[in-house]
Amino acid sequence: MMINPYAGSPFSYVAEPAAAPYSIVELMPGARNLVEYVGLRAGERVLLLMEHTVDPVVVQAIAAAAAYRDADVRILSVAPFSPGGWDREAPLEIEAAAFRESDVVISGTWWGEVHTAPLFFDQIASRSARFLSLHMTATAGALLTGGRLPTEVFYALLGRALRQLSGARSIRVISERGTDVTFSGLTFESNPGGALRPGDWRPFPYGGANFWPTDTEGVLVIEDCTVTGVPEEPVRVTLEGNLVRKIEGGAAAEQLRRYAPGGYYMRHALFGLNPKVRVSGGTQFEREKHAGAFYCGLDGLTDGVPVTTGPGFAHCDCQVDRPTVLVDDEVFVERGRLLMLDEPEIREVAAAFGPPEVILDDNPVMILPRRYTGAPKSVSGVGRSSP
Numbered sequence: 001m002m003i004n005p006y007a008g009s010p011f012s013y014v015a016e017p018a019a020a021p022y023s024i025v026e027l028m029p030g031a032r033n034l035v036e037y038v039g040l041r042a043g044e045r046v047l048l049l050m051e052h053t054v055d056p057v058v059v060q061a062i063a064a065a066a067a068y069r070d071a072d073v074r075i076l077s078v079a080p081f082s083p084g085g086w087d088r089e090a091p092l093e094i095e096a097a098a099f100r101e102s103d104v105v106i107s108g109t110w111w112g113e114v115h116t117a118p119l120f121f122d123q124i125a126s127r128s129a130r131f132l133s134l135h136m137t138a139t140a141g142a143l144l145t146g147g148r149l150p151t152e153v154f155y156a157l158l159g160r161a162l163r164q165l166s167g168a169r170s171i172r173v174i175s176e177r178g179t180d181v182t183f184s185g186l187t188f189e190s191n192p193g194g195a196l197r198p199g200d201w202r203p204f205p206y207g208g209a210n211f212w213p214t215d216t217e218g219v220l221v222i223e224d225c226t227v228t229g230v231p232e233e234p235v236r237v238t239l240e241g242n243l244v245r246k247i248e249g250g251a252a253a254e255q256l257r258r259y260a261p262g263g264y265y266m267r268h269a270l271f272g273l274n275p276k277v278r279v280s281g282g283t284q285f286e287r288e289k290h291a292g293a294f295y296c297g298l299d300g301l302t303d304g305v306p307v308t309t310g311p312g313f314a315h316c317d318c319q320v321d322r323p324t325v326l327v328d329d330e331v332f333v334e335r336g337r338l339l340m341l342d343e344p345e346i347r348e349v350a351a352a353f354g355p356p357e358v359i360l361d362d363n364p365v366m367i368l369p370r371r372y373t374g375a376p377k378s379v380s381g382v383g384r385s386s387p
Contacts, residue, residue: 012110013053019140024061029373030147031065034204037151038132039195042070047102051080054108054138083111083226105131108138130196133203136283146205146277148368154206156349157273160340161209172326173294178221185214207274207289216242216266224284224319227259228252242266260300260314269296275362284319291338291362294320352376
């Protein structure tokens with residue numbers, strides 16, 4: 001039996017604990033950071049696209065933060081989405097129509113648009129809406145932890161990470177469970193900085209540096225993934241030339257092979273940068289954003305070849321919680337510790353919000369106190385007014 005102390009098998013929001021009604025008070029700092037990240041303006045049409053099983057307290061916290069900005073807020077409760085195009089014939093005309101009429105979409109889904117053609121990235125980019133995604137993170141726990149990190153601190157971490165990562169020739173990821181995989185031919189997502197722009201898609205809580213390799217070599221040992229959850233025994237995925245050549249490891253390996261019988265390729269990967277995102281108790285798409293975590297997305301081949309221009313049907317995200325990462329042989333993450341958290345330039349940005357050792361502490365059990373969650377300190381020590 002493989003035991004992962006950091007995660008359980010993902011299911012849906014229906015399995016997540018509900019928050020007490022009065023806890024909305026504690027969710028507001030995260031909800032405030034959410035609407036600031038979107039760049040929400042008065043009078044904008046905001047669609048909260050929420051699955052039926054999302055905690056109503058979470059929905060109300062986000063709606064209240066948007067209403068405080070004098071936005072025109074609409075809440076659409078929808079059936080849960082299926083992963084990887086499993087139910088690709090599902091009718092989504094109402095969801096797509098509401099999306100078309102919105103200035104901002106805040107999506108609280110478990111799988112959602114990354115697995116769904118009408119709401120896929122190409123559809124988002126072709127429209128004027130700004131799309132914020134809470135994949136597996138429309139929870140009280142996510143707002144209370146990762147959502148509290150000030151946006152400016154995340155931008156500083158992302159900018160610093162991209163300066164080191166985007167020029168790399170190769171990146172090697174190693175784990176104590178046996179992962180040893182090297183990526184090359186790297187393209188990193190640019191750092192836009194500031195609020196979302198029309199056609200943008202971004203996740204929340206904010207948390208990572210995303211990239212696309214052209215070559216991947218080595219072995220990935222899955223700790224948690226879309227298809228299997230936490231496997232009962234180790235699942236080893238062998239990659240050569242950016243293609244999956246072999247999948248080994250009992251029943252979970254067979255489930256993974258059956259999910260994409262035509263085979264897989266490595267589509268993208270991400271390094272987590274948010275020190276306040278949960279590991280223990282967090283869902284996969286939450287844990288991936290924790291500072292020092294790593295995940296990668298395998299996509300099903302189409303007629304034996306990679307197709308990157310459309311939805312990733314049979315897309316499978318794979319998690320490695322506490323890796324060691326080498327960027328051109330220089331240590332970037334050491335056994336799950338993101339080393340840049342100790343760098344002076346990052347600590348200087350954090351100091352505008354409170355003690356850097358508190359803001360940047362990567363033990364998310366120590367929740368960031370409300371007074372350090374998003375309002376820079378003035379000379380008098382009092383921050384700006386915010387909801």
